[in-house]
Amino acid sequence: MSIKLVQLPEQYRLGHKYIDGQHEILFQLFKELSEYCKDTEYDIELEIILLSLKTYVDTHFRYEENLMESLGYINIETHKLEHSKLEKQVVEKFDKFSTLSNKDEMMVFALDLKGFLMHWLLEHIAETDRTFCETLN
Numbered sequence: 001m002s003i004k005l006v007q008l009p010e011q012y013r014l015g016h017k018y019i020d021g022q023h024e025i026l027f028q029l030f031k032e033l034s035e036y037c038k039d040t041e042y043d044i045e046l047e048i049i050l051l052s053l054k055t056y057v058d059t060h061f062r063y064e065e066n067l068m069e070s071l072g073y074i075n076i077e078t079h080k081l082e083h084s085k086l087e088k089q090v091v092e093k094f095d096k097f098s099t100l101s102n103k104d105e106m107m108v109f110a111l112d113l114k115g116f117l118m119h120w121l122l123e124h125i126a127e128t129d130r131t132f133c134e135t136l137n
């Protein structure tokens with residue numbers, strides 16, 4: 001599988017250099033997952049994507065939350081709640097991955113994970129994070 005580095009599409013670009021850079025990593029993971037769904041030869045790739053995602057949520061969400069705290073952002077609690085739901089779902093996906101026993105289950109799992117990331121991009125980044133970044137700009 002060959003992965004080309006991708007740029008974050010315009011609809012997810014929020015105008016904050018570091019937040020956009022971090023969201024680009026999530027989009028990259030989404031693209032890698034899309035590639036995996038087309039060619040599921042190497043299960044290790046799915047595991048690497050999941051491990052990356054698990055590390056990513058921690059550093060990225062803490063970055064956003066620290067920034068919100070330092071600026072006294074009014075909607076911080078609602079935003080943090082969305083983060084904790086996403087984090088919980090990532091942990092659940094990670095746990096579920098260890099129970100998969102064959103290629104078909106892996107594929108169903110990968111497609112579900114892809115839908116989850118798509119939802120994250122569309123709902124959280126393009127809406128909730130955008131509202132926060134608009135108050136920054």
Ligand SMILES: [Fe+2]
Pocket residue numbers: 064079083124128129
């Ligand atoms: Fe966020």
